Amino acid sequence: MSELKVHEVSKLFQATTRAGGLTPALRKVSFELRQGEVISLIGESGSGKTTIGKVILRLVRPSSGTVTYDGKDITRYSARGLRDYYRHVQGVFQDPFSSYNPIYHADRVFDLLRDVYFARLSDAAWNDKIDAALHAVALNPSDVLGKYPHELSGGQQQRLLIARALLLDVRVLVADEIISMLDASTRVDVLNLLVKLKQEGLAILFITHDLSLGNYVSDRTIILRHGAIAEIGPTEMIFGNPQHDYTKMLLSAVPELHKKWRHTALGPVALPGDDGAVSGNGSAAVIPVAVPSNPNGRGATAPVPVIPLEPPVLHEFEPGHLVAEPE
Numbered sequence: 001m002s003e004l005k006v007h008e009v010s011k012l013f014q015a016t017t018r019a020g021g022l023t024p025a026l027r028k029v030s031f032e033l034r035q036g037e038v039i040s041l042i043g044e045s046g047s048g049k050t051t052i053g054k055v056i057l058r059l060v061r062p063s064s065g066t067v068t069y070d071g072k073d074i075t076r077y078s079a080r081g082l083r084d085y086y087r088h089v090q091g092v093f094q095d096p097f098s099s100y101n102p103i104y105h106a107d108r109v110f111d112l113l114r115d116v117y118f119a120r121l122s123d124a125a126w127n128d129k130i131d132a133a134l135h136a137v138a139l140n141p142s143d144v145l146g147k148y149p150h151e152l153s154g155g156q157q158q159r160l161l162i163a164r165a166l167l168l169d170v171r172v173l174v175a176d177e178i179i180s181m182l183d184a185s186t187r188v189d190v191l192n193l194l195v196k197l198k199q200e201g202l203a204i205l206f207i208t209h210d211l212s213l214g215n216y217v218s219d220r221t222i223i224l225r226h227g228a229i230a231e232i233g234p235t236e237m238i239f240g241n242p243q244h245d246y247t248k249m250l251l252s253a254v255p256e257l258h259k260k261w262r263h264t265a266l267g268p269v270a271l272p273g274d275d276g277a278v279s280g281n282g283s284a285a286v287i288p289v290a291v292p293s294n295p296n297g298r299g300a301t302a303p304v305p306v307i308p309l310e311p312p313v314l315h316e317f318e319p320g321h322l323v324a325e326p327e
Ligand SMILES: Nc1ncnc2c1ncn2[C@@H]1O[C@H](COP(=O)(O)OP(=O)(O)O)[C@@H](O)[C@H]1O
Pocket: 013, 014, 015, 016, 023, 024, 025, 043, 044, 045, 046, 047, 048, 049, 050, 051, 052, 284, 285, 286
């Protein structure tokens, strides 16, 4: 049985703010995604969700920790191993339009795969394969083939990208905010499509900032806060019996979910000696760590709140339901 295992993955980025330092985008995140399982990864903007997706897709290299697929460390693949990995593990991202080149027909995204994976397939077999993939995502070939991206709706664009993943022998799909850009009716269609694919054995990491969407599709839920797991467990436990204050706060905001979240909802991390000030540009939880400031330079005055690289300890509240200590 194939399994994707994320083990103590940390990622530090050079902060883009004037305060400098390092942004701990991920702090020792561990979980495994089993065959046919849907995990919702939920957290506010800047909590590290996309970074996890990118680490899994090998678009970002972790600072420490490992990702293994079927027991193999994905950072150690040969070119051929990587090609096989991408046969099984694919991503679809938030803004479907950006995945297309506007000067080519949208279905060119299929042709690019053909060169790498199906170079020896006959035209007839290839066309059959595309028809089957489009059928699987409930797209009518004549509605989408030979069209330019701008001639397709957001839902059609998104489904075409899912179809592209399905051309391969995909077993794990990283779906990063793929519903966010869609209108309400299309959302339900794409969600139902994901449920159907799950029933056929696809594992999905469903990344969202929208709790209600997560609740709808997933078996398990991970609540991410400042790059660390705040709470993880079966979705019905997380939603029905949340334990972490942060999860409760998110759930209490659910009626307002369709408004854009304001970052002020998330307070600074209280630490001994912290004067309560939060650095950064206010658009994301950019929290410098271990600030190596120049004592003579600017920015050496006020102490900067520091988020420890070490994530809060997780305790098992009930079987399979882990809750982080307050931070
Ligand atoms: N390439 C990068 N360089 C510097 N900082 C980054 C980069 N990518 C992400 N970050 C930072 O890492 C943190 C997590 O980002 P991200 O994973 O995109 O969060 P989310 O998807 O939850 O909104 C944020 O503070 C973000 O600013």
